[in-house]
């Protein structure tokens with residue numbers, strides 16, 4: 741792989757998954773990892789520090805303090821990442837639902853796009869071990885989000901993505917309004933309004949075998965509201981001004 745890619749991974753209680761994730765990612769030349777840990781009580785942060793020592797110069801760990809949250813963690817991780825000398829910034833979950841083996845396909849597709857989504861909902865995509873209820877919820881969420889926001893992508897809620905660094909650097913995080921999982925939708929929506937080219941490659945999503953999901957009722961509530969807030973908010977809905985030459 742010739743492009744330099746930095747993978748930002750938020751963690752909360754992922755001790756049982758992190759070593760396999762690190763092994764899978766470190767197999768790929770040119771790939772670095774930033775773990776953004778939210779004071780995991782199970783010691784994920786300390787484990788990440790130990791893994792960073794085993795892979796000098798390739799793994800960084802951010803130990804967050806203050807209120808925990810997926811969106812806040814991504815904003816801090818991405819804000820750090822855009823200052824690094826990398827071509828690509830990727831994002832993925834720590835729980836092995838996103839297979840590190842599939843990362844090179846996202847990276848390859850980024851040659852023709854500003855953001856590549858690892859997609860469960862295009863031909864070739866799949867979900868393994870999700871209960872029917874969770875599958876229906878995710879399907880419905882995507883239909884709803886696409887319907888309200890007019891986003892083209894089939895999988896707007898996937899957390900497995902590869903961005904060109906400049907595309908992330910152009911996002912006005914200080915104006916973002918969502919935290920939890922909706923942060924992923926907001927990122928995609930704002931990027932699309934700013935003219936980013938969005939592509940999708942199929943992935944197989946495998947439900948975690950170790951640890952617990954952190955999805956909650958309040959997250960589901962936020963998901964119902966956010967698409968409307970996005971299209972109503974003149975700041976996030978605004979098209980980017982033309983770039984100065």
Ligand SMILES: Nc1nc2c(ncn2[C@@H]2O[C@H](COP(=O)(O)OP(=O)(O)O)[C@@H](O)[C@H]2O)c(=O)[nH]1
Nearest residue numbers: 750751752776778808809810813833834953954
């Ligand atoms: N830093 C941080 N990571 C989180 C938080 N909530 C979830 N995560 C991470 O986000 C990823 C997806 O979370 P998960 O609970 O598996 O959600 P699900 O796949 O939608 O059920 C995993 O890597 C989690 O450890 C949080 O509040 N802070």
Ligand SMILES: [Mg+2]
Nearest residue numbers: 833835837948
């Ligand atoms: Mg998960």
